[in-house]
Amino acid sequence: MIKHVPVLLNEVLQSIPQNAHFLVDGTLGHGGHTQAILEKFPQVSVLWIDRDPSIFQATQEKLQTYADRFQAIQWSYADMDTLQTKKPDYILLDIWVNMQHYKDTSRGFSIKWDAQLDMRFDPSQWISAQQRIARASASDLETCFIDYADFTPPKAKELANAILRARNKSPIVTTRDLVSVLYTCGLWWPASSIIFQSIRIEINQELEQLKIFIQKLPELLNPGGRCAIITFHSIEDRIVKNAFKALSETKERNLYSKKAIQPNYQEVQKNKASRSAKFRIIEKI
Numbered sequence: 336m337i338k339h340v341p342v343l344l345n346e347v348l349q350s351i352p353q354n355a356h357f358l359v360d361g362t363l364g365h366g367g368h369t370q371a372i373l374e375k376f377p378q379v380s381v382l383w384i385d386r387d388p389s390i391f392q393a394t395q396e397k398l399q400t401y402a403d404r405f406q407a408i409q410w411s412y413a414d415m416d417t418l419q420t421k422k423p424d425y426i427l428l429d430i431w432v433n434m435q436h437y438k439d440t441s442r443g444f445s446i447k448w449d450a451q452l453d454m455r456f457d458p459s460q461w462i463s464a465q466q467r468i469a470r471a472s473a474s475d476l477e478t479c480f481i482d483y484a485d486f487t488p489p490k491a492k493e494l495a496n497a498i499l500r501a502r503n504k505s506p507i508v509t510t511r512d513l514v515s516v517l518y519t520c521g522l523w524w525p526a527s528s529i530i531f532q533s534i535r536i537e538i539n540q541e542l543e544q545l546k547i548f549i550q551k552l553p554e555l556l557n558p559g560g561r562c563a564i565i566t567f568h569s570i571e572d573r574i575v576k577n578a579f580k581a582l583s584e585t586k587e588r589n590l591y592s593k594k595a596i597q598p599n600y601q602e603v604q605k606n607k608a609s610r611s612a613k614f615r616i617i618e619k620i
């Protein structure tokens with residue numbers, strides 16, 4: 336099992352209401368946050384959700400010592416309202432990929448390894464990156480690169496056309512195939528990894544999942560309960576920021592802190608992956 340350092344751990348622990356009894360960790364991952372929560376709050380039980388079957392399985396096994404205090408479901412956090420559970424006092428989302436995704440050389444998340452282009456969190460759902468690249472129109476690809484990778488429209492168009500030309504010659508099926516096409520347009524690491532990231536965001540419908548969850552949020556929490564979301568992408572943070580601001584204007588919700596909480600210098604030094612994290616919390620009155 337990969338050693339995982341949970342981001343903003345102290346800040347997460349501090350933001351949990353002292354009298355909380357039931358929590359949902361909607362993005363279990365390696366269970367770093369959840370394990371610390373179970374240790375600090377002995378009265379608490381947790382519902383674990385993760386969309387990725389292999390990570391989910393491995394973490395359940397790792398945290399078996401807490402078996403009497405958790406329930407685990409391989410699901411999307413966006414659909415947690417469909418689970419027959421009581422309302423939680425705290426919901427945590429830590430939205431992004433896991434290091435395990437990048438290190439698993441078989442799933443195509445990382446440009447570092449040659450692998451089939453898959454990139455799905457849940458390989459039984461939706462279509463793989465390979466299928467998406469094979470079927471997408473030039474304008475679909477352009478939109479993906481503009482919206483999720485922040486590329487300029489001319490560069491996005493150049494990349495999309497290069498992908499279409501390349502796939503007409505032979506299918507783009509591996510990470511190396513895609514890296515080669517990007518390279519012909521003058522893109523290499525880290526710019527090419529941002530293109531990989533944008534494809535991953537699209538095929539997993541990551542922004543849609545977050546928006547669906549936020550729409551349902553007003554009904555999800557117990558009074559006094561909090562929802563805490565860590566994001567790593569500016570678009571996701573903007574979605575959370577705007578939604579929490581709008582909810583706080585209804586007077587039924589309080590912003591826990593007006594500004595996003597970010598990792599301090601020491602945390603970033605110890606864990607470089609934390610540097611773009613933004614943490615926002617809203618409380619139901």
Ligand SMILES: C[S@@+](CC[C@H](N)C(=O)[O-])C[C@H]1O[C@@H](n2cnc3c(N)ncnc32)[C@H](O)[C@@H]1O
Nearest residue numbers: 341362364365366367368385386387411412429
């Ligand atoms: C950054 S990791 C979470 C790390 C975790 N907080 C820890 O301390 O180990 C994000 C996790 O969210 C999962 N995930 C992504 N989208 C999801 C969704 N819509 N529903 C549930 N889990 C999701 C990924 O599979 C990944 O394991």
